[in-house]
Amino acid sequence: MQRSQRNTLLAIIVLSGLALSPLAISHYDDKEPAQSYRQSWFAMMAANFGPMAAMVKGDIPWEENQMAAYADQLAALVTLDVMRGFADGSDKGTTRAKPEIWENKADFKAKMDDLTTAVNALQAVANQGTDRKAIAEGVGATGKACKACHDDYKSKDYLY
Numbered sequence: 510m511q512r513s514q515r516n517t518l519l520a521i522i523v524l525s526g527l528a529l530s531p532l533a534i535s536h537y538d539d540k541e542p543a544q545s546y547r548q549s550w551f552a553m554m555a556a557n558f559g560p561m562a563a564m565v566k567g568d569i570p571w572e573e574n575q576m577a578a579y580a581d582q583l584a585a586l587v588t589l590d591v592m593r594g595f596a597d598g599s600d601k602g603t604t605r606a607k608p609e610i611w612e613n614k615a616d617f618k619a620k621m622d623d624l625t626t627a628v629n630a631l632q633a634v635a636n637q638g639t640d641r642k643a644i645a646e647g648v649g650a651t652g653k654a655c656k657a658c659h660d661d662y663k664s665k666d667y668l669y
Contacts, residue, residue, distance in 0.1 A: 540602075541599070541602045541603055541604075543595065543596045543598075543599035544599055544602055544603050544604050546591075546593065546594040547591060547594025547595060547599075547606070548594075548603075548604075550586065550589060550591050553586055557579045557580075557582045557586070558579070558583060558648075558651065558652075560575070560579055561576060561579045561580070561583075561631075561635075561648050561651075562648055562652060564576060565644070565645045565649075573638040573639075574638075576635050576638070576644060577635045577636045577638055579635075580628075580631050580635035580636065580647075581632060581636070583628045583632065583651075584628055584629055584631075586628075587624065587625040587628045587629070591621060592621065595610055595611070595614070595617070604664075605663050605664040605666075606662065606663065606664070607661075607663065607664050609661060609662055610662045616661075617658070617661075617662055620654070620661075620662075621658070623654045623657065624655060624658070626654075627647070627650045627651040627653070628651055628654075630647055630650065631644075631647035631650070634646075634647045635647065
């Protein structure tokens with residue numbers, strides 16, 4: 510990647526992060542920091558993955574550069590230690606996290622690792638940009654990794 514392209518991509522990522530930071534801040538509650546941390550992380554994941562899925566479905570126009578930028582941001586997010594948001598005792602309070610997370614932490618962590626693997630693969634293919642089918646498959650694999658946790662560990666309704 511040329512230096513000017515790298516600088517442009519970095520600027521897009523920084524500006525997007527700033528634009529999305531109100532989403533993260535809106536979830537922060539200093540009385541429940543672990544819950545706030547994980548809810549902010551998931552909000553940022555959704556803010557990036559949602560448009561990617563919408564592009565694949567044809568609900569919004571396909572934009573290769575934007576697809577790559579979203580994938581880069583997802584990849585940056587999965588480098589954060591989201592497991593610190595699932596500290597012991599954070600199963601209470603304002604949460605949609607099921608108690609099964611704390612009962613099956615190894616399985617939950619394995620599913621989060623699968624998400625990281627899927628996101629990194631999606632980033633690689635999205636940054637190549639030309640193979641829409643491969644990108645769509647990467648979005649599908651990432652969605653499956655998300656759903657694997659949702660099925661087992663996310664309550665259907667908020668508990669507040």
